[in-house]
Amino acid sequence: MMGKIVWVLLVVLLFVQAVLAIDGVSVDRLNIWPMPHSVSHGRESLFLSKDFELNTEGTKYNDGSGILKDGFSRLLEMLRVAHVADGNFSKIDTSLLLQGLHVVVLSADDQLQYGIDESYKLSVPASGKPGYAYLEAHTVYGALHGFQTFSQLCLFNFTTRVIEVPMVPWTVIDQPRFSFRGLLIDTSRHYLPLPVIKNVIDSMAYAKLNVLHWHIVDTQSFPLEIPSYPKLWDGAYSVSERYTFADAAEIVSYAQRRGINVLGEIDVPGHARSWGIGYPSLWPSKDCPEPLDVSNEFTFKVIDGILSDFSKIFKFKFVHLGGDEVNTSCWTLTPHVKKWLTKHHMNESQAYQYFVLRAQNIALSHGYEIVNWEETFNNFGNKLSRKTVVHNWLGGGVAEKVVAAGLRCIVSNQDKWYLDHLDTTWQQFYMNEPLTDITNPNQQKLVLGGEVCMWGEHIDGSDIEQTIWPRAAAAAERLWTPYDNLAKDPRQVTGRLAHFRCLLNQRGVAAAPLGGPGRVAPEEPGSCYTQ
Template sequence: MGLQLLRVWLLLFLFGLVAIVGGGGVNVGDFNIWPMPKSVTNGHRKLYMALDFQLITEGTNYSDASGILKEAFTTMVDVVQMDYALDANFSALHPSVVLKGLQVLISSPNDQLQYGIDESYKLLVPSPYKPDFAHLEAQTVYGALHGLQTFSQLCHFNSATSRIEVLMVPWTIIDQPRFSYRGLLIDTSRHYQPLPMIKKVIDSMVYAKLNVLHWHIVDTQSFPLEIPSYPKLWDGAYSFSERYTFAEAAEIVSYAQRRGINVLAEIDVPGHALSWGRGYPSLWPSKNCQQPLDVSSEFTFKVIDGILSDFSKIFKFKFVHLGGDEVDTSCWMSTPHIMNWLRKHGMNESEAYQYFVLRAQKIALSHGYEIVNWEETFNNFGSKLSRKTVVHNWLGGGVAEKVVAAGLRCIVSNQDKWYLDHLDTTWQQFYMNEPLTNITNTEQQKLVIGGEVCMWGETVDGSDIEQTIWPRAAAAAERLWTTYNKLARDPKQVTRRLAHFRCLLNQRGIAAAPLAGPGRGAPQEPGSCYSQ
């Protein structure tokens, strides 16, 4: 074993002196990988990517029967080579400077995507075992997908040579995420998002190593998703064309899963549900007072059960989001039949709110889900929540420490730092928002499963969603991916690297806004992309 390790390092030194930047504090100005890997070493030589760059999987335990790896590899090569007019003549180059392909070794034969899956990888460029190839090792195919994204960021088109170059070789990158949950919320109720745009958002998430698409599907304004068990819910859509069929929702889930992204589906109950009653008016407390959902009606809970039963057929993520926020119970207190029901059951309005949330939780549990609820449920009756609840923080700081002290899990999305619709929140604030603030107990830290940036849809549609998400979501993505001691203590240290990533997104067809100015800002005067 020792002789093999010595051989590896000798070969690395043959390809150029190794600069160690992974230990003792990373000099983040040395290279342009985003998010920052856990450990990086690099050298000072250059390789050229062959036009027929190959994927080799001999010796791996993973058969790739579903084609996930092959598809991701082909996409990665296409993204790197783009539509550049590449020089096809490599005859003048010495074979030792041509990188012919990537050898991938995956330990697990299983490609089922689920929460907490191993996403680690190790990338060697070039391979000390096969010097004309790069070498990628991962426990799972989803770790390998992250390795492909990192490799793509090592590749650059040189217009002077018309070749794809891999600079600063040899590279040794050992990487894994800090948090298992790294989310982005999109809201398709306030404005409909076309299917191609949702897929573009998923593609952009892959580039930043985010791994959960929180799909806030329905809300007060519209109900755009087909529910086979209760087809009239669809009447709550804005129009016939601003809808998602059940098959289209399944396609979104499949598209995301093949890219290593889970889809967290949300129905927000009992509030934010006026649109439900357009197809089924009996879900409203009354025609004149239309939300929250009628707590006194058994039909309300039959509909929730039907929705979650249908969800379980396509949304295979471990969790479902049941909302529970901003519940104004005044309709319950002004509707005679609900008031009679409350008196009969000896409940006041706050107890009815608790009853509703806990009953919805039981329905979700019966369909095999664990539950995510917005933080108001914890703030009002945290000790009553199922122990399989994840509390989703959004109102501000200080909630996560209370949640984990109570022994529950938490997702951090505090609106003052991680709400993308707050255009005055800068990328620097996104970067410096620490999910574990004031949580020092190691076991309690483990209960913070991650964080999420939220793209609420009141002021975005297909025309501006990308530039509102990026690059600020990327700043949060590094906070969620990168080991804490490798994160910059001052955002100024990462400005150049984030600017490079933003320009990379633009090159890949993602409309990421400039770093300068607020979210969704315009470029400042003529100039280089990298200086905006």
């Protein structure tokens, strides 16, 4: 009985938060996700004019590629997607109409890369001062983040039937806490069609995530065309479940125009059985196909060819080479590989190290820095290239050891940031701190950021969005918002996250309810804001 009473009280509390949130105010005062670095607001309202426009007078950025213009067009779509804004503007005082958004980008360079300046300053004037909202950013990608924040300041007014900006004047000064804010998708366990991947990219931009880690191939399938070795994609599930080289380039371009880098991954030497469907000589033997044959020079020629082709489209400074979960028993069970090990005076673990380091050198030759899963560090960390980023996944405490050794780290500990772990709640995602027990400022800088992982064993186009969201948004705030601005108790942000989840739904993203672990369905009829 007591449990039922507590549950009813919780529902009532969420409902009160929701009612306030509908008016643009919550118990958190603001419905912006992730929470900005600094924000202030007033108590008045403005309305977007019918011809709300982009003004770029005075900017150094010429937008020859159209990134800024396209971003503004998407902003208008975000504002108008939930309702038809068919209000009569003649009935609105012109002193309350906001004519447009004046954007100034200080850098002419729109190259997207790790560590670019993503900061922005956004101001919306008070009522009675018609004119433009003002957005200043060092790069066009900071401006795109400013567009996302501006979209969350607006709502549809059901009385005037136009878009309102309540709580003016606004001043937002913002920048990310970490430069690497990632989401992994897995297209080997289940093929994800291009529109599905593009929808994921769009939703990432809403939450200011900026790295799509594309785990393209694995044991189960090899869906990507590699022009240098065209039989590799014979390992796809079917002839229609493939990505052409042009498809991959399109994904990279689509993401880049939204401020998102694409981190391509080939996982070697394990997780690579599918490679041998097209090229059987990559297997130690037909009966023992994994890991890749360390004794065969052709293995490394193929890796070189893949990374050469990668370098033509994957322009992010990092490439992911995997290196995890390597069961080396096939090497000692296969006579010709065992003979090679004996000749080169290597045991299994030494051969594993040899393979990883040689793959690293190939990647370096193509201009990449390397990301490897943490097993490589756990087994031979002091031998890794100093250009290695260690990708934590097995649990906590690894980042602390990695940065103490002077290497860089990305945090994805599976107990808190694996989206396929459906029993992990959004609260656990929110409270996972990448800098746990790392107090030295110089070592803190070596933590590039973090990544939530959407492994695909039980995920395809039918359920990927509701498995990612809203839990990925909880991690996104942890990675964007200054530590001192983060809630110390996730209950403090429940209403605001519920509001963001409903905003995702309004934009066509199938984000699941908050009231449970991952990928839950609504329990009963009710408001979006109370689920």
